[in-house]
Amino acid sequence: MATKKKINFGDKSSLIVLIALIILLGLLEPAFATVNNAINILQQVTVVAILALGVNIVIFTGGIDISVGAVVALSGIVLGKIVVDAGLPMFVGIVLSLLVALFCGVFNGVMISKFKLQPMIATLAMQSMARGLALTIAGGKTISGYPESFLYLGQGNVFGTKIPVQIVLMIALFIIFHFIMRYRKFGRYIYAIGGNEEASRLSGINVDRYKILAYSISGLMAGVTSLVLVAKLNSAQPVAGLEYEMDAIASCVIGGSSLLGGQGSVWGTFIGAIIIVIIRNGLNLMGISSNLQKFVIGLVILLAVLADSFRNRKKLQ
Amino acid sequence: MKFKKIIALMLATLMMLSLVACGGGESTSDDSGSSEAEAVEPSADSDTEEVSSDAEEDSSATDGDIQIAYIVKALTDEFWEDMQAGAFAYAEEVGVEIDFQAPPKETDVEQQVNMVENAVVKGYDAIILSAADSKALIPAIITANEADIPVILVNDTIDMDELENSGGYVETYVGIDQYEAASLAGKHAAENIEDGKVAYLEGISGVQALQDRLDGFKDQVSDFEIVASQTANNDRNEGYNVTQNILSANPEVNVIWAVNAEMGQGAIQAIQQGGFENIAVYDFDAASDDIAAVQNGTLTGTVAQYPELQAEGAIQACLDILDGKELEAHTKTKAELITLDNVEEFIANKNN
Amino acid sequence: MSKKSKEYLLEMNDITVRFPGVLALDKVHFDMYPGEVHALLGENGAGKSTIMKALAGVNRHYEGEIIWKGEPIKAESIVEQNERGISIIFQEMNLLPNLTVAENIFFGRHPTDSMGMVLWDKMNNDARELLDSIGTNIREDALIKDLTVGAMQMVEIAKALSFESDLVIMDEPTSALTNKETENLFEVIEKLKQRDVGIVYISHRLEEIDLLADRITILRDGKYILTEKKENLSREDLISNMVGREIDDFYPRVEVEVGDIALKVENLNQELNGLKDISFFARAGETTGFYGLMGAGRTELMRAIYGADHYDSGDVYIWGEKTNIKSCEDGKNKGIAFLTEDRKTQGLILDFSISENISITNIDALISNFKINLKEEKERNQELVSKLQVKTPSIQQKTLNLSGGNQQKVVICKWLNSDSNIFIFDEPTRGIDVGAKTEIYSIINSLKEEGNAVIVVTSELPELLGVSDHIYVMSNGRISGEFDNDTLATANQKSVMRYATKEY
Incomplete structure (x- = not known):
């Protein structure tokens, strides 16, 4: 049917943009189309992509989470405090820092579903609280010095290969999320809530529970992102993750997720994240000012959203 | 309608409470400061013993103490933490009260402007300022001038020509000469590296000090080939990504100059993880990560600018001005390049 | 005729309005004298609002002739009609909640000075005068959102008057008013009459018609029935003319052996929607019909039972067991299936395919090995779709693109897919063509035959009488009448309507 083509157009358009970018940059910059650079790009995308993965779930429900960047900083600092400053085992640090991130997400979810706060406002508050806590706990200091075994997560390669562990982690997470969103009740319900919250509720879906879950996952993914980031840089900084939420949201939107909810895919978001990183990477390689990078990324977001709104308009006709 | 009023009332109460709380905190810290100061350095009081005993009697009163607003760019990294510690230590030593403030992050220029304006309204005896922007703070400084509150710049200077043209002035700038300090690193690079191919990690644009650091290094290595010059916005992860990208396009790079420590650390991570060798990285600040990196050889040199000394200098400058002394336009403090040769010495000094 | 027509304030002749697939008005006549209250009566969907919307310029796609003060006009827009002196007070309020009363009254017509600056004092004073003239003490600077619904209605009236209208259309103006506010309104209407303003008064409340109307026009199924002076019509006449038609064999009702009581409600109260002391039961193997006029509280009752809204007190028993349903999930x-009145906003996820919409009520049944079995999903849903004869090329089609009747069938499929045994259908055939209606009735019958309890909420009397084995009538949030086994034979359009118009 003609309609089916329209539905998939969004995902395809981001893929087309990606391919066009790769061809263009490959022609313009010899260093771009190399295996090493490809690995670099995937390595640089892990942080944004894992973060976007969580935010995407929230966006599917028609919500938004702008607290994730700050939560990355907070859970990183918690990790540093526990492992480096308090000298407790790595395992304890990882579990507690993930719990802190999860808690931030649960808190967002409860505020939004039970107390009916607008997602933007609730997560804005969380953004400020988490950032403030991170700065306070850290006392403004960077915390470094982690065990080698942990740094492996952000710096090591899968043994015997040149494939970084963080890339494997990222791809594994994407496969798991793809499975959940496509083959699990959770995924169906999340899309349903984003598509029509009232109809979902009247169909017997516990909307509040699933919304809280969505925000919790977003928080948890911020925690995972934080682990990768700390391991990559061997340091946790209270100013880490500044404005990362914007990159994450942009990834989702470029990848075809609608901020109205109910639309988009896990793989679309992956492509969106790669597009953002590729633009930065390519312009870096060509030695073009990063101020211009911002402009270009803004432009791509705009085009993606325009495509989204055209699709919606067609749908209404 | 009623509900709104109640909310407004609650907010107002909350604000009052927080003001009271802040005020309380200040007066206690300043009590201890003043009594100790008088006990340690009675000679600092030029008045007779009678007066000083008077002062001791009503030591709970805050008037008579010198109150200084110490406004920096942020408290988000070690440099400012160290400066804060140095400032408090020296303030206690000389018996002044300082109120140390900073916006949440270095790019919150507007908030810093507000802080200066608030300090003028509150009527401090002097304002020490580390400007987050080389131009944006000028109106706030003029406001302080009009209120006859002396302004001392520390660590970060501003666009002096424009300040003068706008009719404002500062008493002095206390700090290292950013350009000269950066030259130390540049000179080291020029002397030790042949056939240099350099990549620059620029800082947040619009900050004079960062620009001076860039120029200071650049001018010493004029025969090096500039392979890339990119900003990484003073951020570690961005420093990492940008370095990684630069190195893929230009693997021949053998010198990197990062104008702050965060970007320098990001660059080191990218180099190590990319398996590159023989790249001399220089950065600025001598944060503890930097010192460790110098020790293990991943960082060739880092410029130490001794934030504690700057704080001491700034507070002393306030006292001098209030005593009616004239100061030089630039009160220079010590800057030093820390390399493998002097790193142990540096650590030893710092621990003292 | 020609002599008389000069006196008319308004004449509407042969007004026809078509909605997609429906003839909403069929050559309807309506006229007005200056200074009279003319009641417009008819069942839900008879076309009362439709003709008035045409007159007020809300819907300009009408055919026919409108003569205003002797001149033929074309009603193109609300603004134009306002300027001519025709204003309408909408059933659904049209005020902006965050603006003041005065701003709402003069919205889009703020008095300004030569610089284009709003003259706030003048505007507030003018508003004050208007509000005083209708005897209300609502403050002109109050925000709309802080007012009661009754007060908003008064603001709507003041707004209508601000156009210095010669004709004011009031569509169910008292449905949200308290008794005191209703009295106020009647006084205002009296004053308007003295100023020679004509009032079109649409209401379900026959007492009000008795009190106010000078003449009455009755519509039925989009057709003009009659216009008479009030004195010439008894209440019996009114009702029989409103309902009119005979029941045909359109409803293939089947008799099934009646089973246990599936749902019993005792003394349910809900202040929010004014539900008072509601008790009823529904048995397996029976269709229990609920009738009521607009605003009687039928949908609200069903929502409360299903768990969509909270109720304040009362007991609900399901299959004899007392239950405490707190959410739709409960x-x-x-075992309750709730087919909502509004398919598009409450029944379907329009972006989902037919198949996905059907699965949503029972995904657990499709899960094997930790994943939704997409193949099984397709087969199962295809079977349902074929059984209910949903017309679609594929079950992967988005429900957005289906016709109303097919959308309704998908909603039914969705609930058949659940493990429910109490089916609440809220307006199951609204906006559906005749063919699909019959199909839906036969689905209801087969549900009955399978031993489920079926509740049908409807605004259509023939439908009510045609499908129900047991009837409850609601009015003003209460059960105002019941027809059970013994009395069902006495249920006809008149007797039901009498309960439905009962005043509390």
Whole structure:
């Protein structure tokens, strides 16, 4: 049917943009189309992509989470405090820092579903609280010095290969999320809530529970992102993750997720994240000012959203 | 309608409470400061013993103490933490009260402007300022001038020509000469590296000090080939990504100059993880990560600018001005390049 | 005729309005004298609002002739009609909640000075005068959102008057008013009459018609029935003319052996929607019909039972067991299926395919090995879709693109897919063509035959009488009448309507 083509157009358009970018940059910059650079790009995308993965779930429900960047900083600092400053085992640090991130997400979810706060406002508050806590706990200091075994997560390669562990982690997470969103009740319900919250509720879906879950996952993914980031840089900084939420949201939107909810895919978001990183990477390689990078990324977001709104308009006709 | 009023009332109460709380905190810290100061350095009081005993009697009163607003760019990294510690230590030593403030992050220029304006309204005896922007703070400084509150710049200077043209002035700038300090690193690079191919990690644009650091290094290595010059916005992860990208396009790079420590650390991570060798990285600040990196050889040199000394200098400058002394336009403090040769010495000094 | 027509304030002749697939008005006549109250009566969907919307310029796609003060006009827009002196007070309020009363009254017509600056004092004073003239003490600077619904209605009236209208259309103006406010309104209407303003008064409340109307026009199924002076019509005449038609054999009702009581409600109260002391039961193997005029509280009652809204007190028993349903999830788990009145906003996820919409009520049944079995999903849903004869090329089609009747069938499929045994259908045939209606009735019958309890909420009397084995009538949030086994034979359009118009 003609309609089916329209539905998939969004995902395809981001893929087309990606391919066009790769061809263009490959022609313009010899260093771009190399295996090493490809690995670099995937390595640089892990942080944004894992973060976007969580935010995407929230966006599917028609919500938004702008607290994730700050939560990355907070859970990183918690990790540093526990492992480096308090000298407790790595395992304890990882579990507690993930719990802190999860808690931030649960808190967002409860505020939004039970107390009916607008997602933007609730997560804005969380953004400020988490950032403030991170700065306070850290006392403004960077915390470094982690065990080698942990740094492996952000710096090591899968043994015997040149494939970084963080890339494997990222791809594994994407496969798991793809499975959940496509083959699990959770995924169906999340899309349903984003598509029509009232109809979902009247169909017997516990909307509040699933919304809280969505925000919790977003928080948890911020925690995972934080682990990768700390391991990559061997340091946790209270100013880490500044404005990362914007990159994450942009990834989702470029990848075809609608901020109205109910639309988009896990793989679309992956492509969106790669597009953002590729633009930065390519312009870096060509030695073009990063101020211009911002402009270009803004432009791509705009085009993606325009495509989204055209699709919606067609749908209404 | 009623509900709104109640909310407004609650907010107002909350604000009052927080003001009271802040005020309380200040007066206690300043009590201890003043009594100790008088006990340690009675000679600092030029008045007779009678007066000083008077002062001791009503030591709970805050008037008579010198109150200084110490406004920096942020408290988000070690440099400012160290400066804060140095400032408090020296303030206690000389018996002044300082109120140390900073916006949440270095790019919150507007908030810093507000802080200066608030300090003028509150009527401090002097304002020490580390400007987050080389131009944006000028109106706030003029406001302080009009209120006859002396302004001392520390660590970060501003666009002096424009300040003068706008009719404002500062008493002095206390700090290292950013350009000269950066030259130390540049000179080291020029002397030790042949056939240099350099990549620059620029800082947040619009900050004079960062620009001076860039120029200071650049001018010493004029025969090096500039392979890339990119900003990484003073951020570690961005420093990492940008370095990684630069190195893929230009693997021949053998010198990197990062104008702050965060970007320098990001660059080191990218180099190590990319398996590159023989790249001399220089950065600025001598944060503890930097010192460790110098020790293990991943960082060739880092410029130490001794934030504690700057704080001491700034507070002393306030006292001098209030005593009616004239100061030089630039009160220079010590800057030093820390390399493998002097790193142990540096650590030893710092621990003292 | 020609002599008389000069006196008319308004004449509407042969007004026809078509909606997609429906003839909403069929050559309807309506006229007005200056200074009279003319009541417009008819069942839900008779076309009362439709003709008035045409007159007020809300819907300009009408055919026919409108003569205003002797001149033929074309009603193109609300603004134009306002300027001519025709204003309408909408059933659904049209005020902006965050603006003041005065701003709402003069919205889009703020008095300004030569610089284009709003003259706030003048505007507030003018508003004050208007509000005083209708005897209300609502403050002109109050925000709309802080007012009661009754006060908003008064603001709507003041707004209508601000156009210095010669004709004011009031569509169910008292449905949200308290008794005191209703009295106020009647006084205002009296004053308007003295100023020679004509009032079109649409209401279901026959007492009000008795009190106010000078003449009455009755519509039925989009057709003009009659216009008479009030004195010439008894209440019996009114009702029989409103309902009119005979029941045909359109409803293939089947008799099934009646089973246990599936749902019993005792003394349910809900202040929010004014539900008072509601008790009823519904048995397996029976269709229990609920009738009521607009605003009687039928949908609200069903929502409360299903768990979509909270109720304040009362007991609900399901299959004899007392239950405490707190959410829709509870309601569904207790075996209730709730087919909402509004398919598009409450029944379907329009972006989902037919198949996905059907699965949503029972995904657990499709899960094997930790994943939704997409193949099984397709087969199962295809079977349902074929059984209910949903017309679609594929079950992967988005429900957005289906016709109303097919959308309704998908909603039914969705609930057949659940493990429910109490089916609440809220307006199951609204906006559906005749063919699909019959199909839906036969689905209701087969549900009955399978031993489920079926509740049908409807605004259509023939439908009510045609499908129900047991009837409850609601009015003003209460059960105002019941027809059970013994009395069902006495249920006809008149007797039901009498209960439905009962005043509390």
